[in-house]
Amino acid sequence: MSLHWPKSRIIPVRQRPIRGVIFSQERANFRSNPGNSSGFNFAYATTAHETAHQWWAGRVAAPAGPGDALLTESLAKYTEAVVTEKRFGKMYLRPYHVKDSQLYFAYRSAASEKELPLWQTVNQPFVYYQKGGLALFRLKEALGEAHMTRALHELVERYGYPARKPGPPTVVDALKRGANAAQIRLIDELFKKVIVFDNDIKILSSKPLSNNRQLLVLEINVRKTDETSGKPVPVTPDDDIDIAVFDREIVPDTAPPDPVYLQRHHFSKRRSVVTMAVPRTAMTVVLDPLSTMPDINYHDNSATLK
Ligand SMILES: [Zn+2]
Missing domain, CATH: 2.60.40 (Immunoglobulin-like)
Structure with a gap:
């Protein structure tokens, strides 16, 4: 028996809805108390992060190698922060960013190897999680959210599955498009320097x-x-x-x-x-x-x- 799909149901690959698994820890999310208004709503932020992986890993991923986590974890951290900012306000992010900054310095001082720049990061989660999220958010404040969104949208459109996988330089180039000289210098500092x-x-x-x-x-x-x-x-x-x-x-x-x-x-x-x-x-x-x-x-x- 052959299976016949009506023509109208055949959706081109690029337009297919995203189907994937969204990871969620029972202890961290379902049993947390988001009604506790004095603290940061980590359940909200981590759910935004895991949902963001439908794009940053699900749709767009770099070939395995140095800097590949910039396209998955750093971009998921960025999306997590922006979604949380939209829900709770800009200043809500201060204690969250302070914590990420403290974690970055604590982990890097304990690391035995030299810290690599974000676009070449390998096996240093404090670089591609904590520093990556902070760097991308700082860049959004400098470039404006519209610039960031345009660059990331372009990344999904041009390099989303099943297109050729983009490397970290493709992300840097996409962010540099339309940026002025001072902004380009900041992008180089954030991604290529420590x-x-x-x-x-x-x-x-x-x-x-x-x-x-x-x-x-x-x-x-x-x-x-x-x-x-x-x-x-x-x-x-x-x-x-x-x-x-x-x-x-x-x-x-x-x-x-x-x-x-x-x-x-x-x-x-x-x-x-x-x-x-x-x-x-x-x-x-x-x-x-x-x-x-x-x-x-x-x-x-x-x-x-x-
Ligand atoms: Zn993640």
Whole structure:
């Protein structure tokens, strides 16, 4: 007996709906308590991550080799963060990113081998999970979500199964298309180098202004190090970093409220002094509030008015 499919049911391979298994741990997801609003909703984030693998592994995958996990785990971490941001808000991601940054530094200090750049990552999960997710989210903040989405959409359209598998350079090239010179330099740093920071922020003075505002004078130190060769080489910063100001103290492990001031500043020196007028209610200033930069000590990235 032969099986006859009506012509209308034959769907071209590229348009077929995705069918696959979505992994979900019983203990982590089904038995977690997402109603506990004080903590981060890991059940939501990990479910977004596992669903993202329908694309990043299911549809698009690199040939096995150095950097292949950039196309699976790093892109799934990125999708996880963006979906979570859309559901809960941008500042909700701060404690989640702080945790990933701490895990990255803890695992890399315990690693016996030199850290490889993201696009050549092999057997270093702290690179393709934690650093990969942070790097891609930082890139989204620099390029804009539309740019990222266009590049990733192009990747699925041109290299999705059963097309030829793309390597890590294809991802980097897709992200570079339409980027300006500074953004291209950031892309190269994020994917092809191993860069770490040890930044801090201090409040030098505050002075009341009229209209319920106050003038803050801040000192910001950006210590940037290139560790691509395995030996730390100090680098002069040339980086955009957000500064946020909150009207209360920031509690560790808890998402801060919306800031009363949020602005991106460019830093081209190791030490900078920044003056800003902010609402009189300002209490805490935070450098890189979303904690997307790999900074070895995040504790000194915030300062509270006494
Ligand atoms: Zn994964």
